[in-house]
Amino acid sequence: MTAANSVQPQSDHAPSEERRKLLNEELAVPLVSNFFPIEGYYTAAQKVFDSFQDAFEHRQIDNAFVYGKRYCLFVVDAIPQHNYFNATKIKKMQNQHHRQVDLVIDQLDVVATWMDESEMERQTREREEAKRRRQLAIQRAKAETVRYQQQEQERYRQLQLRFDQHKTHKESLNEDPEHVQASAMEKLEKLRALQNGVDVAARIPQDPSGEEAGKPGSRYRLLSDSEEDHAEQQQGDQRNPPYDTIISGTVLPPPLPLPSAPPSYDAIVTSRSSRNFLGPAVPSEPFPKSTFLNGNKFVDETTVALPATPETPARRQRVPMRELQHRYKQTYVKYQQAGKIKVSGINTYQGRLIESTNGCTVISALVAAHQLSSRSGAVTDATVINVIDRQCGPLLREIRGKLGLGGHALIIPSDVHDHLVDHNILSQETFVGAAGGNILDEGHMNEFLKLLQGDSAQHAKAAATLFFREHVISIVKSQHGKAISGSLSNQGLCCYELIDSMPGMFDGGRGMATRTRCTDMDSLQVLLRWYASRKFSDSNCSYIDKTIWDDSMADFDPRVFQGFVWAAAS
Incomplete structure (x- = not known):
């Protein structure tokens, strides 16, 4: 039973089921x-355990x-995969x-009870x-209905008042003798004008109110039945919506918020706090800080600088990794076509014989040792074949037995190097240094390349092992002239060969295993960019x-690499 199954809710219909699905x-x-020490993963797991205990103590459900659950998954499912x-x-x-x-499993049962109670309360x-x-x-x-009824009553009262006023005014006009006499004279005047062909309306002045002068006006006008019904309907629609509209259109307070998601896994491991979640602080960074080198052409293309404008400062736009893979491949092909990069096969490969399975750590270190001791410019194909098919098998059994590892377990590079130094296969005096970090970062990669390039006095011969994406390769350097000290631009003076024990041809x-010859440092940079980028999966x-x-999450990042360099004078 896995950790995931062991801490599942007891009921499929628990009150907190949906909440658990989100979490x-x-x-x-x-x-x-397998190329990072297992102790580092147990250290990270301990931080998760401490975070759980802190949250459990403060009932942060x-x-x-x-x-x-994350701690159980990490310890029970993930770490056992390490060799x-x-x-x-x-x-x-x-x-x-x-x-x-x-x-933790016992405490999770308590947490499940808390979560059900909390969800029921919510x-x-x-x-x-x-x-x-x-x-x-x-x-x-x-309340709206009452207000509507009151408005209707008030409107009816106003209409009734207007009707009474109009009726009273009309009766007063009909009873006025002077008005009757004026009306008779007006009719007589109109009759005479018609007989004489004169337009009486043209010479009768108009009242500003729009009524003819001499004609008594009225302040009120009764609406027709159809007009009155239409006006009532409009007023009712605008001021007094129906009862069901009032209920459905009411603005209600927002619902209660769901609990927010807890911090991510990265937040636990990278946090510098010693009390909030993690307990003790995270160890110091595993890799040295980056140093940029002048004149280097190994550019980190994960970011592209945009031109600055007077209104906005310069911005950096990230280029998708898939696009970078395409660009790196195009550049690699151009260098191949120009003859600056040349790939050839070696007539064997790691794993062809069962004894060499998962032996890249030992193979790459042995190739470096032979490069330093060879009399020719670079280690030969025959030597590489001998390393893969004959020399690595006994060493693999010996190192795995000393460490208590399984039959085909991968071995951490530092354990191999220590063993070879103890047996005088590699010399501690020839060790130049180690560098690592983000293989796509200009500064991190330049630290490694600077160690490999060195100067003519120290680095007549040099070799390196490069660990990246669960595999270790060798890089050997042959020098054909005087290098330019402190610069990576020594074109035409050195060649570099990447030797990969895995079948690539x-x-x-x-x-067949492969060796890829680069005519200069520029070509090696192009090769390493292409080599690294093509190993990234879609999820990567x-x-x-x-x-x-x-840096503090380097062990979990697909871009991480480690390089070890040895050199000897000719």
Whole structure:
């Protein structure tokens, strides 16, 4: 049974089922790399455990649920995938975390109970709030209905008053003798004008109110039945909406908010706080800070500078990783066509014989050792074949046995280097240094290239092992002239060859390891960009596009690399 199954809710219809489904989306656990020490992953797991205990103690239900399940997934499912999981040196740490897993599972049962109780309380509050809002809507609707009735009564009273006033005024006009006499004279005058062909209306002055002079005006006019009905309907629609419209159109208070999602996994590991979630602070950064080199052509193309305008400062726009892969491949092909990069096959490969399976760490270090001791310019194909098919097998068995690893377990580069130094296969005096970080970052990669390039006195011969994406390759340098000290622009003076023990070429169905010759440092930079970018999967590309590099999360980042350099004078 996996950790995920062991901490599932007891009921499929628990009150907090939907809430748990949302929180389960926050449970992604990073992949474990066999080339990083397993102790580092247990250290990260301990931080998650401490975060869970803090959230459990303060009854932060959502945080406790996520941290607890994440810890169980990490310890029970992810870390056991590491090849060093059965090593004797980590048994004590392993047993400690297994005891903590049992404790966390018991505590998660308590968290599940809390979550159900909390969800039931929240649902009760929501029902009460919905009831309160419905009652409020009904009260508002009743108040609107009363107001509507009052307005109708007032409008009817006003109409009745206007009618009475009009009737009274009309009766007073009919009873006035002078008005009757004036009206008779007016009719006589109109009759004479018609007989004489004169337009009486043209010479009768108009009253500003629009009525003829001499004709008594009226301040009131009764509406016809149809006009009055239309006016009433318009006023009723505008001022007094129907009862059901009042209820449905009422503006109600917003519903209660759902609980917010807890911090992400990265926030736990990268946090510098010693008390909030993690307990002890995160260890110091695993890699040195980057240093930019003048004149270097290894450019980080994950960002492109946009021209600045007077209104806005310069901005940097990220280029999608898929687009960068396409660009790097195009440049690589151009260099191949120009003869600056040339690929050839080596008539064997890692894994062709069962003894060499997962032996790239040993193979790459042995190739570096032979490069430093060779009398010719570069290690030969015959030597590489001998390393892969004969020399690496016994060393792999010996190192795995010493570390208590399984039959085909991958080995961490530092463990291999220590073993080869102890057996005088590599010399500590020839070790130049190590560099690592983001393989797409200009500064990080330049630190490694600077170690490899060196100067003519120190680096007549140089070799390096480069770990990236669960594989280790060799880079050997042959010098044909005097290098320019402190610069990477030594074109025509050195050549660099990348030797990869995995089958990268096929001839007649036979797999072959490869060696790729670069005529200068510029060509090597082009090769490394292409080599690195083509190893990114779709999920890796999505992660890179969304995530800014963080040194403290290097062990979990697909861009991470490590390089080790040795050099010797000729």
